[in-house]
Amino acid sequence: MVDESLAGxxxxxxxxxxxxxxxxxxxxxxxxxxxxxxxGWPRSRPLLWAEFLGLYLAIPLVIAVWLPPGRxxxxxxxMTALGLVLLWRTPGFSWRRLATEGWGGVRAAPVLxxxxxxxxxxxxxxxxxxxxxxxxxxxxxxxxVAILVxxxxxxxxxxxxxxxxxxxxxxxxxxPGERAAILANAAVxxxxxxxxxxxxxxxxxxxxxxxxxxxYEVRRSLPLAVVLHAAAGGALFTAGMGAYFYSGSVVRPx
Numbered sequence: 020m021v022d023e024s025l026a027g028x029x030x031x032x033x034x035x036x037x038x039x040x041x042x043x044x045x046x047x048x049x050x051x052x053x054x055x056x057x058x059g060w061p062r063s064r065p066l067l068w069a070e071f072l073g074l075y076l077a078i079p080l081v082i083a084v085w086l087p088p089g090r091x092x093x094x095x096x097x098m099t100a101l102g103l104v105l106l107w108r109t110p111g112f113s114w115r116r117l118a119t120e121g122w123g124g125v126r127a128a129p130v131l132x133x134x135x136x137x138x139x140x141x142x143x144x145x146x147x148x149x150x151x152x153x154x155x156x157x158x159x160x161x162x163x164v165a166i167l168v169x170x171x172x173x174x175x176x177x178x179x180x181x182x183x184x185x186x187x188x189x190x191x192x193x194x195p196g197e198r199a200a201i202l203a204n205a206a207v208x209x210x211x212x213x214x215x216x217x218x219x220x221x222x223x224x225x226x227x228x229x230x231x232x233x234x235y236e237v238r239r240s241l242p243l244a245v246v247l248h249a250a251a252g253g254a255l256f257t258a259g260m261g262a263y264f265y266s267g268s269v270v271r272p273x
Contacts, residue, residue: 059108064193071190074102075207083214088266091214102181109189117184117241124240133230133247134254141258144219154259166256171249179245182208182228183235197236204232212264216271220263227251 061067082094106112145152156163186204194200205228212224227248234244255261262268 059110067190068193070105071193074098074105075186075190076210079207079211079213083216084271086214088269091266091269099177099181102185103177105189106180106185109185112184112188121240122242124234124238124243125246126243129230129234129243130246130250134250137251137254138258140223141255141260145259150259150262152259153257155256155261163256166261167253170252170256171245175248175252176245179231179235179241179248182211183231183241183244187232187236201229201232201236204236205229208232214266215264215269217263223255 061070078094078098082091082098086094107114142152144150155166182204186207187200191200194203205225208228208231209221209225212220230251231244231248234247235241255264
């Protein structure tokens with residue numbers, strides 16, 4: 020990697036009602052009602068917890084601890100595909116609404132502020148660790164431009180779909196309270212980057228997760244979350260932090 024309480028209520032039966040009660044708010048990609056009979060939900064709350072823990076904890080841990088670095092991104096691709104299927108199966112979800120709503124929440128100020136903060140933190144980290152500032156644009160400008168162009172679509176967007184709409188829409192009801200859900204969202208986003216085995220990456224992705232979750236859950240804008248994610252990633256690679264997010268440089272501490 021570099022790494023949205025939407026559910027409407029199901030119309031059928033007591034099981035659907037127990038898992039698809041009113042969420043904290045209505046978000047892009049959600050509808051007023053779910054699919055008939057709650058189709059797409061696990062049959063019990065413990066099963067929903069199991070699904071949540073498997074996707075956001077077990078799979079990242081397996082990738083970080085056991086998989087060879089060369090297979091990490093294939094596993095992440097499979098995790099993303101699974102997450103998209105679960106998102107599609109979530110009652111009340113709509114791809115059309117997801118793609119068309121929330122654009123009014125995109126503002127330049129938070130994007131510029133995040134880029135400035137990311138560059139400042141990156142410069143401080145590289146100075147403290149002896150890293151080369153702006154190494155990628157100076158040494159490989161063509162690759163740098165390609166990353167800036169492709170990263171938003173191939174990395175930022177898929178990550179945001181899995182960690183924002185899927186998390187808040189399908190699993191947000193498991194975590195009471197908006198603040199607690201945002202903190203949990205940032206935590207699982209950081210866990211997904213455990214495969215890099217770097218406390219710097221963990222800290223930066225947790226902080227980024229807070230910002231992206233705020234954009235989605237508080238500002239109610241998936242497009243803003245994607246733009247923020249893409250801008251932060253571009254700033255990281257521009258500053259010279261790409262080595263921290265490269266599977267070829269992973270060194271496990273065991």
